[in-house]
Amino acid sequence: MKFLTCFCVAVFSVALNASAMDRWVALSMIESGDNDYAVGTAGEISRYQIKPEFWPGGDPSNAYAALATARQIMHARVEAFEHTHGRSPSDFEFYILWNAPGQVNHPRAVVQARARRFENLIQKTGSPQYAGLALIRREN
Secondary structure, X not given: OHXXXXXXXXXXXXXXXXXXXXXXXXXXXXXXXXXXXXXXXXXXXXXXXXXXHHOOOOOOOOHHHHHHHHHHHHHHHHHHHHHHHOOOOOHHHHHHHHHOHHHOOOOXXXXXXXXXXXXXXXXXOOOOOOOOHHHOOOOO
């Protein structure tokens, strides 16, 4: 039954995301090229290039752990954005919230360029093979 539930969730998610790439997949692609072992110049770790001070511990090369940490970080940032702006962030703003949250209202040119790349990945690339990755969890 658990397998069937996970399978149905994954298939449903693929149907919803067939024409667009998931934000988390796009973020991983831009930040590290989907490299679970990437280490940035400032010591950022995991496929999402999370700063060490935000990493709660555990294995940063574990894609599920990295995704959970990235989601936790972004939850507070998105919530604050929604409170301030009265709406959810666009894909462009989502990337800025990830990369340079202090610049969300006035991003510098380099951050804008990366945010446009992120936005383009989401809007123009279909990625059903990755859709639903975050939804499938092992249950003990």
